[in-house]
Amino acid sequence: MSRHNETAPILVLGGTGKTGQRVVKRLIEQGQPVRIGSREAALPFDWDAPETWAPVVEGTRAIYIAYHPDLAVPGALKTVGGFVETALRAGVKRMILLSGRGEEEAEQVEQMLISSGADWTIVRASWFFQNFSETFLAEALNSGEVALPIGDVKEPFIDVDDIAEIAAAALIDPAHIGKLYEVTGPELLSFPEAIAGIAEATGRPIRYQQIPAADYKAAMEQAGVPEDMISLVLYLFTTVLDGRNANVTDGVDQALGRQPRRFADYAQRTARAGVWSVETPLAV
Numbered sequence: 001m002s003r004h005n006e007t008a009p010i011l012v013l014g015g016t017g018k019t020g021q022r023v024v025k026r027l028i029e030q031g032q033p034v035r036i037g038s039r040e041a042a043l044p045f046d047w048d049a050p051e052t053w054a055p056v057v058e059g060t061r062a063i064y065i066a067y068h069p070d071l072a073v074p075g076a077l078k079t080v081g082g083f084v085e086t087a088l089r090a091g092v093k094r095m096i097l098l099s100g101r102g103e104e105e106a107e108q109v110e111q112m113l114i115s116s117g118a119d120w121t122i123v124r125a126s127w128f129f130q131n132f133s134e135t136f137l138a139e140a141l142n143s144g145e146v147a148l149p150i151g152d153v154k155e156p157f158i159d160v161d162d163i164a165e166i167a168a169a170a171l172i173d174p175a176h177i178g179k180l181y182e183v184t185g186p187e188l189l190s191f192p193e194a195i196a197g198i199a200e201a202t203g204r205p206i207r208y209q210q211i212p213a214a215d216y217k218a219a220m221e222q223a224g225v226p227e228d229m230i231s232l233v234l235y236l237f238t239t240v241l242d243g244r245n246a247n248v249t250d251g252v253d254q255a256l257g258r259q260p261r262r263f264a265d266y267a268q269r270t271a272r273a274g275v276w277s278v279e280t281p282l283a284v
Contacts, residue, residue, distance in 0.1 A: 008059060010171050011092075013037040013045065014066035018130050019098055022164030023064050023171070032172065035060055047079055053086045062094035062171045063087055070232055071099060071106035072240070081112050088117060094177070096170045098163065099124040101182060102245040110180070121170040122180040123163055123255075126245055129185070129266040130160045132198060133275045141198060142277045144206055149213040149237050150191050154246040156184035157194060159261035166255040176255070183251035185260050194263060201267035202276050213238050 010027055014020035015036030027034050037045035037056050045056045047068060057063070067080055080097075087095065095118045100106040106124070113120045131137060140146045163183060170176035189197070192208045199206040213234055220230045252260040270276065 008061035009033040009035040011035045011060040011063045023167045026168035057090045064096050066098045071109050072103045093119045096121045101126045102240045119177045121176045124182045126158050126184045128160050133270050147209040147211045149216040151210045152190045153243050154188035156248045158185045181251040181255045182249045184248045198267050201271040
């Protein structure tokens with residue numbers, strides 16, 4: 001059974017991913033013992049290998065669940081449900097789930113966790129700022145031309161650092177138990193507007209072009225993107241990003257007592273770091 005004391009580690013699944021690595025960093029900065037759940041860890045964790053789950057869970061006191069690649073993929077409910085059962089059998093009740101805003105499949109996973117008997121917190125997030133700098137989009141931005149199957153639909157993009165701050169707080173503070181935080185940034189932006197903001201931050205032109213979903217699919221196939229990832233990306237762009245999320249929430253304020261970070265600040269900060277191959281970004 002798991003030890004329920006302050007010296008037991010907190011398990012961060014996806015601990016090397018966009019949100020997970022930031023959760024790990026914040027926990028360590030606060031002096032918390034951490035166990036990273038990943039295939040490359042000393043004690044490997046693999047969503048596709050259930051036999052790896054129990055050894056990684058054993059002896060931990062709380063778990064951050066970030067399912068890869070996304071809760072919208074087929075089989076996610078069954079897989080995450082199996083993992084939650086494994087954790088509960090090991091005596092670990094405290095679980096924080098990263099979920100996706102506007103995804104019906106993700107909401108099914110949320111309901112499973114809520115009814116599981118776990119001490120849960122859910123962070124239901126909109127599209128990440130960092131998808132522009134830590135995914136395939138960064139390469140397109142560096143080329144000076146971005147082509148996506150989406151037009152003027154608005155999305156309240158959110159900074160992953162806000163998500164990580166909420167998750168780290170929830171893993172430590174029991175005041176967050178039983179809370180569902182639907183988190184967004186403070187403003188609505190379309191993809192063309194977001195990319196224009198990045199162009200301003202970098203001080204160079206970046207052309208945006210809306211293309212048909214079929215053309216985008218063909219381009220991903222030509223680039224050798226795996227079929228399951230193609231299906232997921234197309235689902236996100238053509239279904240989830242259909243305008244259903246075109247409103248902002250106060251989830252960050254509810255969880256942290258402050259306003260969420262702004263996209264323009266992220267763009268300036270990321271440009272200064274040279275992520276988009278910019279030598280002299282514009283001054284703030």
